[in-house]
Amino acid sequence: MAKKVETQEMELIKGLKQVPQEEQYVPGHRTCQGCGPALCYKLVAKAAGANSIFLGPTGCMYVANTSYLCTPFAMPWTHTQITNGGAVASGIEAAYQVLIRKGKYKGKLPNIVVMAGDGGAIDIGLQAASGMMYRGHDALFVMYDNESYANTGIQTSPMTPYGGKTTFTPPGKAIPEGKKTFPKDAAQLFIGGHPAMHYAATASVAYPVDLINKVRKGLNYKGPAFVHIHSPCPKGWLFDAKKTIQVAKLSTPISTFRRRTSPSRSI
Amino acid sequence: MDEFLPPYKSHLPLDPTKPSNHGPQIYADQGPAIDLQRGQAMLDTPKVVEQAIADYNKIMGRNYSPWVEEYKTDGADYVFFLQGGHCKTARFAVDHLRKKGAKVGLVKLRFMRPFPTEKVAEVLSKFKAVGTVESSTSYGGAMKGGNIIHEVRAACYDLPNRPVVTSFMSGLGGEVVELETFYNIAKILDTAAKKGKVAQYVYWAGFDNDV
Numbered sequence: 001m002a003k004k005v006e007t008q009e010m011e012l013i014k015g016l017k018q019v020p021q022e023e024q025y026v027p028g029h030r031t032c033q034g035c036g037p038a039l040c041y042k043l044v045a046k047a048a049g050a051n052s053i054f055l056g057p058t059g060c061m062y063v064a065n066t067s068y069l070c071t072p073f074a075m076p077w078t079h080t081q082i083t084n085g086g087a088v089a090s091g092i093e094a095a096y097q098v099l100i101r102k103g104k105y106k107g108k109l110p111n112i113v114v115m116a117g118d119g120g121a122i123d124i125g126l127q128a129a130s131g132m133m134y135r136g137h138d139a140l141f142v143m144y145d146n147e148s149y150a151n152t153g154i155q156t157s158p159m160t161p162y163g164g165k166t167t168f169t170p171p172g173k174a175i176p177e178g179k180k181t182f183p184k185d186a187a188q189l190f191i192g193g194h195p196a197m198h199y200a201a202t203a204s205v206a207y208p209v210d211l212i213n214k215v216r217k218g219l220n221y222k223g224p225a226f227v228h229i230h231s232p233c234p235k236g237w238l239f240d241a242k243k244t245i246q247v248a249k250l251s252t253p254i255s256t257f258r259r260r261t262s263p264s265r266s267i
Numbered sequence: 268m269d270e271f272l273p274p275y276k277s278h279l280p281l282d283p284t285k286p287s288n289h290g291p292q293i294y295a296d297q298g299p300a301i302d303l304q305r306g307q308a309m310l311d312t313p314k315v316v317e318q319a320i321a322d323y324n325k326i327m328g329r330n331y332s333p334w335v336e337e338y339k340t341d342g343a344d345y346v347f348f349l350q351g352g353h354c355k356t357a358r359f360a361v362d363h364l365r366k367k368g369a370k371v372g373l374v375k376l377r378f379m380r381p382f383p384t385e386k387v388a389e390v391l392s393k394f395k396a397v398g399t400v401e402s403s404t405s406y407g408g409a410m411k412g413g414n415i416i417h418e419v420r421a422a423c424y425d426l427p428n429r430p431v432v433t434s435f436m437s438g439l440g441g442e443v444v445e446l447e448t449f450y451n452i453a454k455i456l457d458t459a460a461k462k463g464k465v466a467q468y469v470y471w472a473g474f475d476n477d478v
Contacts (some may be wrong), residue, residue, distance in 0.1 A: 071291060110283045
């Protein structure tokens with residue numbers, strides 16, 4: 001007799017006091033001072049809770065967080081290649097569906113969260129992410145967007161805004177504006193092309209309550225969901241480490257982040 | 268078959284009730300120590316291989332040798348040395364050539380890694396010439412031919428009377444190694460065994476005139 005697959009219902013919060021105190025992303029990593037993506041990881045892990053499986057496609061949050069015999073992840077976590085975060089998530093979700101249906105795993109379906117950087121989500125990892133959303137796997141794809149390939153030394157990515165200065169797009173005499181192309185619109189791209197997808201949102205590390213609620217909404221939907229989380233990178237954007245939240249706040253209403261993304265929306 | 272190979276059980280699943288982390292980053296200074304461990308683990312694998320083959324033979328009622336299998340090598344002067352499915356063709360070739368009086372045999376290699384150095388040296392010491400039939404080339408290698416010839420020559424290096432070894436490239440990219448090819452190889456090996464040296468280290472079947 002096939003067992004029914006039960007999913008978790010994550011509660012939405014109203015204020016900072018309701019943010020869970022349990023940490024799933026604990027000290028022991030080696031990210032830079034004022035790291036936006038690390039803050040993003042911490043908040044998403046709090047939102048998803050203990051019954052979760054996290055996937056880390058290669059990126060700065062893989063290289064700076066895990067080192068052999070040392071880990072900041074208190075939840076089950078696996079590395080995936082930068083190309084295949086979505087594919088691995090699909091496999092894990094399908095495996096848990098079968099294990100629960102056959103009664104080999106007792107408990108509710110874990111929250112499966114892919115924590116991909118902008119390269120692992122919208123550039124190199126786009127094919128696998130698109131496949132996961134197309135097939136309708138019950139997983140959350142989070143893109144922590146620091147607008148560059150920060151792991152390898154701040155190279156341009158499709159999320160780097162027009163005029164961005166990176167090591168691949170240095171402003172000079174020939175090209176004074178630095179980066180000449182406009183960034184991709186990640187949320188629109190995933191919404192527009194994936195009929196099985198029911199939830200997409202954009203969030204910022206400057207607004208943790210909003211971020212946690214959007215992550216939880218995404219997890220509550222039965223099917224693929226996408227959350228684009230803007231996460232400033234002091235090292236890459238060359239601002240003082242203590243100003244991460246300030247920069248994130250300034251980015252959200254006025255800057256390039258707003259121009260290329262639509263507000264949170266469920267279809 | 269289920270008795271030999273029971274259903275797979277993952278010993279370290281991604282399970283929220285027993286959290287584990289998979290695939291962390293290995294830094295440059297951690298690499299050599301990990302490689303040393305892997306190398307030492309590989310040194311321990313022969314015991315496991317022998318046990319697994321013994322279990323398989325017992326359960327399935329077979330008599331497979333774990334490392335090298337000999338076919339009609341009694342009194343043979345020269346042998347084909349190869350791996351995998353082409354051995355079936357080689358056995359037909361050996362049967363046919365034996366009927367015609369050729370002193371030929373077949374030695375089948377079952378494991379490239381861990382390479383059974385002592386076993387290969389022991390078996391090949393009986394022959395005058397060995398022809399490795401290879402389906403994968405190693406561009407610019409020491410013997411200009413395939414990969415197995417390097418291993419075989421290295422394994423035979425310490426023998427007092429080592430056989431002459433040459434390689435035959437055939438069946439690359441999944442092509443069939445034809446019976447005719449084995450007959451031609453046997454002719455070359457026959458000459459090599461009589462002269463005690465090889466004319467070429469590598470012959471490309473279908474491209475060299477003799478093969």
